[in-house]
Amino acid sequence: MPDFFKNYFKKFAQYLIIHDMQKFGHRHGHGLVHEKTNSSSCLGILYMYCTWLFLFTIISLMHPLSAGIEKYFKKIEAKPSPSHHQMRQIDFIYMINLDERPEKFKKCVQQLEPYGIHPYRFSAVNGWKLPLSAINDLGVKYAPTMARGLQGITYDMVTGHSVQKAINVPGRTYFCQAMSRGAIGIALSHLSVLQDADNCRYKTIWIMEDDIEVIQDPRMVSDLIEKLDAFVGPDKWDVLFTDMDSKDKQGQYLPCSGYARRPNFLPKYPKRFRKKITIDYNFRKIGARYGSYSMIIRRSGICKILHFLKCHQLFLPYDMEYCLPPDIRLYTVLNDVVSTEPTAASDNWWPGYK
Numbered sequence: 355m356p357d358f359f360k361n362y363f364k365k366f367a368q369y370l371i372i373h374d375m376q377k378f379g380h381r382h383g384h385g386l387v388h389e390k391t392n393s394s395s396c397l398g399i400l401y402m403y404c405t406w407l408f409l410f411t412i413i414s415l416m417h418p419l420s421a422g423i424e425k426y427f428k429k430i431e432a433k434p435s436p437s438h439h440q441m442r443q444i445d446f447i448y449m450i451n452l453d454e455r456p457e458k459f460k461k462c463v464q465q466l467e468p469y470g471i472h473p474y475r476f477s478a479v480n481g482w483k484l485p486l487s488a489i490n491d492l493g494v495k496y497a498p499t500m501a502r503g504l505q506g507i508t509y510d511m512v513t514g515h516s517v518q519k520a521i522n523v524p525g526r527t528y529f530c531q532a533m534s535r536g537a538i539g540i541a542l543s544h545l546s547v548l549q550d551a552d553n554c555r556y557k558t559i560w561i562m563e564d565d566i567e568v569i570q571d572p573r574m575v576s577d578l579i580e581k582l583d584a585f586v587g588p589d590k591w592d593v594l595f596t597d598m599d600s601k602d603k604q605g606q607y608l609p610c611s612g613y614a615r616r617p618n619f620l621p622k623y624p625k626r627f628r629k630k631i632t633i634d635y636n637f638r639k640i641g642a643r644y645g646s647y648s649m650i651i652r653r654s655g656i657c658k659i660l661h662f663l664k665c666h667q668l669f670l671p672y673d674m675e676y677c678l679p680p681d682i683r684l685y686t687v688l689n690d691v692v693s694t695e696p697t698a699a700s701d702n703w704w705p706g707y708k
Contacts, residue, residue, distance in 0.1 A: 423492055423664060427546040428479050436554075439474040442576040444650070445556035449473035450543045451564040452480055454707040458564040458699070465568040473562060476547055481539025482705045486511050492538060493527035494667045500617040506669075507531055521617050530614060530670050536702040541672040544646060545663060548656050556653065563647040565698035569597070569690040578687060579650060581636055586685075592655030593676065595686040597693035598638075600645030600673075605696040610642045614674045619666055627677060632688065640684050642677040648692040658682050 439447050451459040459475055466473065489509050494500075500521075506528040507516040516535075521528045529538075544561065551559045558579065575596060582591055599607040613627040621627075629641035651659075658679040669675075677684060699706055 423542075423545070423667060424549065426479075426484075426488055426492060426542055427549050428477070428542065429546070430476065430550050433550075434474065438472055441471060441573070443579040444558050444560050444576065446551065446554070447471065447473040447560045447562070448476050448547045448551075449562045449564060450476050450478045450540075450547065452478045452701065452707070454480070454705075455564060455699075455701070462562070462564050462566050465566070466572060469568075469571060469573050471572055473560075476543065479539045479542040479546060480705075481535040481537065481542070482701070484535065484538065486514055489535070489538060490527045492542075492668045493529045493533075494616070494618055494669045495527050496521055496524055496617060498524055501615065501620065504615060504617055505531060506617075507533065509535075528617065529668065530616075530674075532671055532674075533669065534703050536700075536705070537671045538668060540646075540702065541663075541668050541675070544672050545660065548651070548660050551651075552653075552656050552660060556656075558653070559651050559656070561646075561649050561651060562692070563694075565695050565700070566647055567693050567695040569693055572596075572692050574691060575650065578636060578691070582685060585634060585637070589652075589654065590683065591685050592652050592658060592683045593685065594637075594650040595643065595645070595684070596648040596650065597645075597690040598686050598688055599643055601694055601696050603696050608644055610644050613642055613677065614670050616666065616669050616678075618669075619678060621678065622680060633685075636688060637685050638688060640686055642674075643684070643686065644673050645694060646673045646676065647694045655682065 436446050441447065449459065449462060451462075463473070486509060490511065493508075502522065504521045506519060506521045507530070508519050508526055508528055509516055516529075518531060519526075519528070540563075547559075547561055560575070578596075579594065582594060599609055602608045609630075611628050613621060613624065627641040630638060631640075632638045658681065659676050662679040663675060666678075676682070701707060
């Protein structure tokens with residue numbers, strides 16, 4: 355232990371002993387002289403306790419202290435004027451797209467251009483090209499104080515392959531079993547966009563992925579934001595999804611009614627994730643869902659999601675993470691406006707662009 359901490363805890367221990375003896379003497383009419391014979395042993399015990407407490411705290415906080423996941427966020431260089439990438443009620447519109455998938459971005463743009471909507475293309479983080487050292491930094495490093503009995507994966511630092519393991523080795527980096535390198539890239543891409551929006555102090559943003567399908571006139575999103583503001587209050591919601599739910603490959607809704615466990619986070623009210631409350635003919639309030647391909651996010655939501663993942667590291671796919679911040683307020687529309695193309699090519703499980 356560094357001398358600074360030794361001296362700190364020693365002084366703190368001395369203070370506690372003297373303070374306690376003063377209270378003892380005051381309560382029982384004794385002076386400190388009667389307690390001096392035991393002060394050395396008390397000091398030794400308390401110093402040992404404080405030392406172990408310090409070490410325990412370091413182990414418990416190992417994952418956020420070693421974190422700094424934001425150093426892997428991708429910065430936007432030479433960002434253009436927002437005027438071309440905004441619309442009424444929305445300060446900036448982003449679309450996440452891999453450099454290796456220009457055809458996907460082109461297809462999305464062709465759907466949005468007729469309505470005068472021009473998303474800014476964010477060059478996505480390619481998780482398949484991340485160095486293993488970065489992946490090791492980004493995941494959850496297990497500590498003895500975390501939940502036990504979970505299964506996950508760890509990435510072999512030689513081969514780069516994921517290996518299924520019980521999550522139980524202190525200091526080892528783990529992800530959930532569904533966290534492919536592609537999924538890590540998706541999460542970093544969304545967080546990079548959120549960080550850019552936070553830095554720019556945007557009030558409301560629209561984030562799309564490059565597999566959207568326009569169902570109705572997307573300009574109505576501005577009207578829907580105004581209606582939600584009027585109904586629940588402009589500062590009473592964090593995220594508005596532009597479709598009712600995610601979809602499977604057949605185009606059928608794929609509902610979510612729970613949450614995925616993390617070793618370093620236990621929600622206080624697990625039942626909240628089952629919430630699905632229709633509040634009027636336009637919206638419903640939900641506790642969780644899948645899909646992150648079209649999200650309207652308020653500044654409050656930007657800050658909540660960023661803070662949660664900076665503190666807890668990456669572990670789950672992004673669409674299983676954004677519902678976890680304790681006070682996040684999620685809403686969906688009841689009639690799809692912009693949804694996902696069910697059969698769109700994905701590079702999540704394998705870099706299919708090769």
